[in-house]
Amino acid sequence: MREVAIIGIGQTSVEEHWETSLRDLAAQAIAQALNDAGREKVDGLFIGNMMSGILSHQESLGALIADWSGMLGAEAFKVEAACGSGGAAIHMAVMAIASGYMDSAIAMGVEKMTETTMPETTAALATAADADFESDHGVSFVGLNALVMQRYLYEYKWKHTDFGAFSINAHGNAMGNPNARLHDRISDQDYRKSRMIADPINLLDASPTGDGAAALVLVPLDSLRGNGKPRIVIAASTAATDSIAVHDRQDGLWLAAANASAIKAYGQAGIQPEDLDLFELHDAFSIMAVLSLEACGFAERGQGPRLGLEGEIGPHGRIPIATRGGLKARGHPVGATGVYQVLEIVQQLRCEAGENQIEDARIGMAQNIGGSGSNILTHILKIV
Amino acid sequence: MREVAIIGIGQTSVEEHWETSLRDLAAQAIAQALNDAGREKVDGLFIGNMMSGILSHQESLGALIADWSGMLGAEAFKVEAACGSGGAAIHMAVMAIASGYMDSAIAMGVEKMTETTMPETTAALATAADADFESDHGVSFVGLNALVMQRYLYEYKWKHTDFGAFSINAHGNAMGNPNARLHDRISDQDYRKSRMIADPINLLDASPTGDGAAALVLVPLDSLRGNGKPRIVIAASTAATDSIAVHDRQDGLWLAAANASAIKAYGQAGIQPEDLDLFELHDAFSIMAVLSLEACGFAERGQGPRLGLEGEIGPHGRIPIATRGGLKARGHPVGATGVYQVLEIVQQLRCEAGENQIEDARIGMAQNIGGSGSNILTHILKIV
Numbered sequence: 001m002r003e004v005a006i007i008g009i010g011q012t013s014v015e016e017h018w019e020t021s022l023r024d025l026a027a028q029a030i031a032q033a034l035n036d037a038g039r040e041k042v043d044g045l046f047i048g049n050m051m052s053g054i055l056s057h058q059e060s061l062g063a064l065i066a067d068w069s070g071m072l073g074a075e076a077f078k079v080e081a082a083c084g085s086g087g088a089a090i091h092m093a094v095m096a097i098a099s100g101y102m103d104s105a106i107a108m109g110v111e112k113m114t115e116t117t118m119p120e121t122t123a124a125l126a127t128a129a130d131a132d133f134e135s136d137h138g139v140s141f142v143g144l145n146a147l148v149m150q151r152y153l154y155e156y157k158w159k160h161t162d163f164g165a166f167s168i169n170a171h172g173n174a175m176g177n178p179n180a181r182l183h184d185r186i187s188d189q190d191y192r193k194s195r196m197i198a199d200p201i202n203l204l205d206a207s208p209t210g211d212g213a214a215a216l217v218l219v220p221l222d223s224l225r226g227n228g229k230p231r232i233v234i235a236a237s238t239a240a241t242d243s244i245a246v247h248d249r250q251d252g253l254w255l256a257a258a259n260a261s262a263i264k265a266y267g268q269a270g271i272q273p274e275d276l277d278l279f280e281l282h283d284a285f286s287i288m289a290v291l292s293l294e295a296c297g298f299a300e301r302g303q304g305p306r307l308g309l310e311g312e313i314g315p316h317g318r319i320p321i322a323t324r325g326g327l328k329a330r331g332h333p334v335g336a337t338g339v340y341q342v343l344e345i346v347q348q349l350r351c352e353a354g355e356n357q358i359e360d361a362r363i364g365m366a367q368n369i370g371g372s373g374s375n376i377l378t379h380i381l382k383i384v
Numbered sequence: 385m386r387e388v389a390i391i392g393i394g395q396t397s398v399e400e401h402w403e404t405s406l407r408d409l410a411a412q413a414i415a416q417a418l419n420d421a422g423r424e425k426v427d428g429l430f431i432g433n434m435m436s437g438i439l440s441h442q443e444s445l446g447a448l449i450a451d452w453s454g455m456l457g458a459e460a461f462k463v464e465a466a467c468g469s470g471g472a473a474i475h476m477a478v479m480a481i482a483s484g485y486m487d488s489a490i491a492m493g494v495e496k497m498t499e500t501t502m503p504e505t506t507a508a509l510a511t512a513a514d515a516d517f518e519s520d521h522g523v524s525f526v527g528l529n530a531l532v533m534q535r536y537l538y539e540y541k542w543k544h545t546d547f548g549a550f551s552i553n554a555h556g557n558a559m560g561n562p563n564a565r566l567h568d569r570i571s572d573q574d575y576r577k578s579r580m581i582a583d584p585i586n587l588l589d590a591s592p593t594g595d596g597a598a599a600l601v602l603v604p605l606d607s608l609r610g611n612g613k614p615r616i617v618i619a620a621s622t623a624a625t626d627s628i629a630v631h632d633r634q635d636g637l638w639l640a641a642a643n644a645s646a647i648k649a650y651g652q653a654g655i656q657p658e659d660l661d662l663f664e665l666h667d668a669f670s671i672m673a674v675l676s677l678e679a680c681g682f683a684e685r686g687q688g689p690r691l692g693l694e695g696e697i698g699p700h701g702r703i704p705i706a707t708r709g710g711l712k713a714r715g716h717p718v719g720a721t722g723v724y725q726v727l728e729i730v731q732q733l734r735c736e737a738g739e740n741q742i743e744d745a746r747i748g749m750a751q752n753i754g755g756s757g758s759n760i761l762t763h764i765l766k767i768v
Contacts (some may be wrong), residue, residue, distance in 0.1 A: 001484040001485070023516075051443075053437050053508070054438055057511050057515045057519065057520065059512055059672075060466035060511070060513075060754055061435055062464075062465050062753065063625040064758075066625045066630045067625065067627045067632070073640075074625060075623040075751075076623075076625050077759075078464040080445070080461070080464060081460075082443055088461050091461075095483045098483035099482035099484075100385040100482070100483075101385070101479050102533060124437070127443040128443055130442075131440060131441045131442040133406075136441065161541075239459040240457055241450045242451075243456070244451060248451070256457075260457060334638065369448060370446075371444050374448075375447040375461075
């Protein structure tokens with residue numbers, strides 16, 4: 001099995017791109033990544049995307065984006081795993097290169113969510129839930145997360161206000177990321193006063209939608225000659241699934257697949273959680289940040305909020321998270337999110353994270369969560 | 385790179401499955417494939433599907449189907465390449481096993497198309513075309529193929545009636561396939577009298593939609609011990625893309641990606657076209673059967689219809705095609721089609737094709753075409 005290195009990254013800002021189509025967003029991120037890698041093309045493209053068929057009436061993104069980005073003829077596919085689509089695209093690209101079927105690949109994600117009305121986009125997002133047993137009965141995606149958070153508060157005796165640190169940290173970090181969706185520092189007071197969306201989730205618990213694209217150029221590590229630059233390898237690429245409906249789980253407060261995927265990733269990379277210098281987690285809602293930290297071994301069950309309250313998640317904390325804003329403030333262009341996460345770790349390992357730079361960052365983990373914890377992709381990157 | 389063998393196959397019939405949901409169709413095909421392979425589970429699932437989000441309000445098919453088929457926890461993803469989704473799922477599964485990331489996988493396809501109204505399904509199918517430059521201007525998928533066929537007739541001076549042999553052969557072969565959508569033998573007279581759909585494509589030029597699922601169990605060849613049974617390996621797994629919009633091509637009558645994918649496949653397998661004992665091609669429309677035969681080296685450009693007229697495509701011909709009915713009569717449950725094609729080659733190589741059995745079949749090729757020739761997957765199977 002060949003080791004896989006990341007040699008190029010590219011991204012658009014996450015915002016309402018009224019003037020830029022789905023294909024143009026993708027092409028912009030790819031052009032930037034190829035330029036960063038010093039290449040003109042790759043053997044194959046893996047496109048993470050969830051909702052293009054519903055929201056843009058466009059499937060067959062593989063062929064479309066290969067052509068639109070100047071790589072007519074290259075192998076190209078769309079990969080879908082709900083909000084985990086970006087991570088899944090990376091996983092596929094890693095396997096393609098590790099197998100020897102490809103000598104170079106682009107793993108990318110793209111999503112266009114703000115051109116449609118909010119009810120349309122909300123309905124499209126609900127296709128990540130169980131159509132027959134969840135969404136068709138009227139529960140939205142934020143509603144599902146609210147049920148989980150409500151139960152968590154009840155079961156472990158936390159107050160809603162104990163979750164504020166996650167959003168405050170994310171918004172603070174996004175100030176240093178020019179590509180972030182939100183650039184407004186928030187206070188604990190702001191968090192407490194924020195309007196309710198689906199009790200107990202308020203506006204500042206939830207990540208914003210957005211249009212965006214991010215891309216990575218992957219090659220076999222052994223194809224790189226030493227040129228003095230740090231070489232960044234994908235030390236682990238893992239996945240696991242759980243039931244798609246939250247009510248089907250034995251324990252709705254435990255992300256079993258996130259746990260399984262993380263344990264497998266630690267094994268592949270040969271590290272322990274405490275070896276990580278940063279963790280780009282999937283804070284689509286603050287409750288998901290907490291559950292992800294617990295599943296990945298950073299807190300005992302029911303104790304995740306403590307990491308926020310004790311300042312362990314900030315840039316100088318024990319496990320820095322959402323270092324460039326996370327889903328909460330960089331934004332959550334669904335199928336692209338998993339690629340943004342890995343891209344941001346590359347920035348940290350390259351010391352290109354500007355005022356967000358984590359000191360001496362050498363190993364980072366990204367965990368991308370599809371659905372309410374149903375499809376999990378975990379990647380660990382390190383410098384070699 | 386590890387060689388990959390197919391050790392299990394499963395399928396549902398292709399029809400209007402009013403009593404069976406998308407997830408149940410998938411689970412039935414998987415159960416049958418696992419049973420055939422003598423296994424209870426696999427490491428990962430690759431689900432080819434194009435339209436579940438639009439037509440069934442259900443994305444995240446990976447997690448859903450893994451759970452529903454008793455493999456909670458397994459890696460699982462949806463792969464989309466328009467009508468080439470099934471072939472793309474197989475390609476991903478091959479790379480996953482070849483790389484060593486997985487020691488077993490299911491490659492499957494599933495599509496549910498007949499529960500929605502015909503305008504809804506037609507609109508969903510049109511997402512395989514270029515949304516901005518083709519489908520949003522009103523051209524349907526059959527319309528696009530009609531433009532291509534019209535030009536072909538003009539350019540190479542064939543009459544529409546010269547295409548009848550392709551449909552007659554497919555319908556005839558489907559008589560021996562209990563899982564086929566259509567079981568009605570047709571005559572040249574029927575073909576001539578068939579009603580026009582989009583000039584010059586008539587009803588008997590076009591493949592029928594349908595609900596269906598097909599699954600394959602894949603393992604590394606070196607994990608199999610000799611048990612006397614023939615071992616079937618995937619000798620080639622290739623892909624290539626072309627522009628998604630037909631008008632963007634230099635030559636609208638040449639499937640450049642099909643040609644590239646086939647040439648690469650012949651190279652991987654170390655064979656020539658004449659070594660093939662059968663060819664499951666993508667006869668979504670009779671014009672596509674002709675263009676596919678030309679692109680893969682079985683006829684000179686513009687001479688494809690001759691193979692039909694001279695009886696070369698039948699079970700005893702030079703290159704038997706659509707041996708179990710093809711898209712035309714087995715049916716075309718879009719995202720599943722590419723898996724049905726490969727499954728049917730396995731049946732032939734195992735001598736399990738009943739009255740459709742091709743004598744001494746040892747090498748077969750399947751070519752799955754996404755869009756109007758924009759995303760092509762080619763697989764060559766052989767007995768070792």
